[in-house]
Amino acid sequence: QNAMPSAANADAYPSAPRDPALKPVFDQFGGKPGLIALMNDFMDNLVADPVTRPYFENADRNHIKAELVDQFCVILDGPCTYTGKDMASAHRGMDVDRAAFNALVQDLQTAMNKHDIPFRAQNKLLAKLAPMHRQIVTKP
């Protein structure tokens, strides 16, 4: 019978490679510094994207980035607290449609790829963001 690798024998064989997928998702994003770096590129993408630019060009982008870092940190089970608005209040009256929502998700994926976030970790985040369209998309 084959012994399953455990944390204990991983310590006994420190040179054995650890499967990166076994790291907590928050760590796969590089922890809080990783999220801060990710959000900088995400916001650059949102401003460069003609579909999302109109929403963000006159917004307080530094504030949004800081809130996103805390929100994603919480979503990824990191040691943070999100004190921003709920998603319905934050996006009320903005007339976000499905195309804008999808464009934002793509801009996030582009940023995650640039930061070499493993796909399985990316998908865990995206799966938690996807249902938020119910609070955010208000324009048919």
Ligand code: HEM
């Ligand atoms: C899953 C998708 C989304 C998430 C998780 C998200 C998250 C957030 C968060 C955390 C904030 C800050 C709330 C606060 O200030 O307390 C925010 C604000 C904002 N979001 Fe989103 N958002 C999403 C989709 C979108 C989309 C699709 C658009 C437009 C294309 C958008 C445009 C904005 C804008 C313009 C603000 C700033 C509002 C203000 O200045 O008060 N968001 N969002």
